[in-house]
Amino acid sequence: MSVTQQVISIALIVIATILTRALPFILFPENRKPPAFISYLATVLPGAVIGMLVVYCLRDAVFSSWHCLPELIAILFIFLLHKWKGNTLLSIAGGTIVYMFLVQYVF
Amino acid sequence: MNIKSDRKIWKAFKEAFPHTLPICAGFLFLGMSYGFLMKSRGFGTLYPLFMSIFIFAGSMEFVAVNLLLSAFNPLYVFLLTLMVNARHLFYGIAMLDRYRGLGWKKPYLIFGLCDETFAVNCTTTVPQDTDRGWFMFAVTLLNQCYWVTGTLAGSLLGNILTFNTEGLDFVMTALFTVMLINQWEENRNHRPVIAALAVSFLSLLIAGPDIFLIPSMILIVIYFAVASNKEIAV
Numbered sequence: 168m169s170v171t172q173q174v175i176s177i178a179l180i181v182i183a184t185i186l187t188r189a190l191p192f193i194l195f196p197e198n199r200k201p202p203a204f205i206s207y208l209a210t211v212l213p214g215a216v217i218g219m220l221v222v223y224c225l226r227d228a229v230f231s232s233w234h235c236l237p238e239l240i241a242i243l244f245i246f247l248l249h250k251w252k253g254n255t256l257l258s259i260a261g262g263t264i265v266y267m268f269l270v271q272y273v274f
Numbered sequence: 275m276n277i278k279s280d281r282k283i284w285k286a287f288k289e290a291f292p293h294t295l296p297i298c299a300g301f302l303f304l305g306m307s308y309g310f311l312m313k314s315r316g317f318g319t320l321y322p323l324f325m326s327i328f329i330f331a332g333s334m335e336f337v338a339v340n341l342l343l344s345a346f347n348p349l350y351v352f353l354l355t356l357m358v359n360a361r362h363l364f365y366g367i368a369m370l371d372r373y374r375g376l377g378w379k380k381p382y383l384i385f386g387l388c389d390e391t392f393a394v395n396c397t398t399t400v401p402q403d404t405d406r407g408w409f410m411f412a413v414t415l416l417n418q419c420y421w422v423t424g425t426l427a428g429s430l431l432g433n434i435l436t437f438n439t440e441g442l443d444f445v446m447t448a449l450f451t452v453m454l455i456n457q458w459e460e461n462r463n464h465r466p467v468i469a470a471l472a473v474s475f476l477s478l479l480i481a482g483p484d485i486f487l488i489p490s491m492i493l494i495v496i497y498f499a500v501a502s503n504k505e506i507a508v
Contacts, residue, residue: 172346173321179348180338181328183355184362188387191366197374205367207502208495212368213396214457215470215494219361219487220389221454222474224447226483241444245451255452259296262448267441 237274241266286408287416293398294416297390300445301332301417303435305424308335310433312425315339319429326425330418331388334358361487364494365392372396376407386414390449397453469497 168176195201201209228235245262252258305326312322321342325335334355341351365387372395373383383395391414400409427434458467470490477490 168342168344168346173342175348176342176346176351177321177325177329177338179352180325180334180341180355183352184329184331184334184359185385187356187359187362188366189384190363191370192373192380192384195370201370204499204502205370208367208498209370211463211466211498211501212364214454214461215466215498216361216364216368217393217397217450217454217457218467218470219364219474219490219494220393220450221447222471222478222490223361223487224450226478226486229478230483238444238447241448242451245448246455249452249455255456256292256295258452258455259445259448262451263299263442263445266444266448267438270441271438 233274237266237269240269282405283408283412285403286405287412289401289404290409290412290416293394294413294420296445296449297394297417298420300390300443300449301420302424302427303439303442303445304332305421305426306428306433306435308332308339309425309428309430311336311339311428313429313432315343317342317429319426322425322429323422326422327418330386330421331359331362332421357485357488360491361389362387364491365389365396368392368396372410376410379407379411383410383414386418388417390446391417393450393453397456465501466498469501470494473497 195205225235225238228238241262244265245258248261249255249258308326309319309322312325313319317339322335325338329335329338337354337358341354366384369383369387369392373380376383394413394417395410398409398413400406454467458464461467473493474486474490477486477493480486481489
């Protein structure tokens with residue numbers, strides 16, 4: 168690929184990315200009421216999408232040799248720590264440290 | 275800028291900063307890996323810098339490394355980007371209301387709507403005394419600054435972390451997991467979350483890690499179409 172072709176490719180990635188982010192706002196502008204189903208989706212999607220993102224983060228680990236075992240242990244730890252202390256930053260840091268320990272020393 | 279609005283902006287950034295701390299760790303680390311990867315493939319610093327500023331979609335930037343080294347195929351690049359980033363459509367729908375009426379900040383908020391920014395802006399209750407628009411603007415801008423800084427450091431300095439970083443990228447999974455727990459506790463209706471988890475996992479097993487998000491999204495919309503019909507009927 169020449170430099171010009173690389174610049175064109177990057178520009179296309181930029182445009183396509185912006186398109187995926189802006190399309191809902193273009194289709195349903197502020198001055199018009201969105202269809203009932205879209206308003207309904209807006210209320211149920213946050214939880215659903217974050218669930219989908221957790222699976223998205225685990226997508227490669229599922230097919231690795233340990234099939235997500237270290238990830239699941241760390242997630243269980245996060246769950247217990249979060250139930251116990253209820254501190255978001257502590258749960259994230261604790262879970263990450265446990266995971267790093269697991270993949271570096273155990274698995 | 276008068277003193278009052280200066281204070282409002284400062285307050286929003288101060289309020290937003292702790293929410294972005296895990297993302298700071300994750301983005302500096304992942305950004306550095308990305309910058310380093312680009313450098314090792316022979317790209318000058320301007321490439322990862324401009325890509326991080328203008329694309330600002332981590333997973334797509336990693337995909338782009340190989341794209342830029344293969345034969346020129348603009349249509350493929352465009353369609354692949356739409357596919358990899360299709361999940362953003364859900365973020366936009368979920369944020370239609372929250373980003374309403376924010377004037378000049380709105381275009382940037384939409385431009386910077388990455389996974390992590392979405393997760394924070396969508397789940398955080400902004401304190402009463404803090405300006406909502408500036409808070410979400412601060413989250414978006416801080417996150418992008420972390421990503422661009424990480425990229426730049428990785429490209430200029432290479433791998434400067436001297437400790438064993440294996441597993442550090444789990445900070446993103448941990449972030450989404452905690453947000454999932456918070457969402458679960460805040461909402462009485464758990465069906466959307468259970469349905470999304472089940473459908474995504476099933477799609478992953480059937481379609482594989484590269485394209486499973488597309489079938490998951492379609493199935494989630496179908497599920498909600500059926501569910502909303504039932505709720506309206508009841």
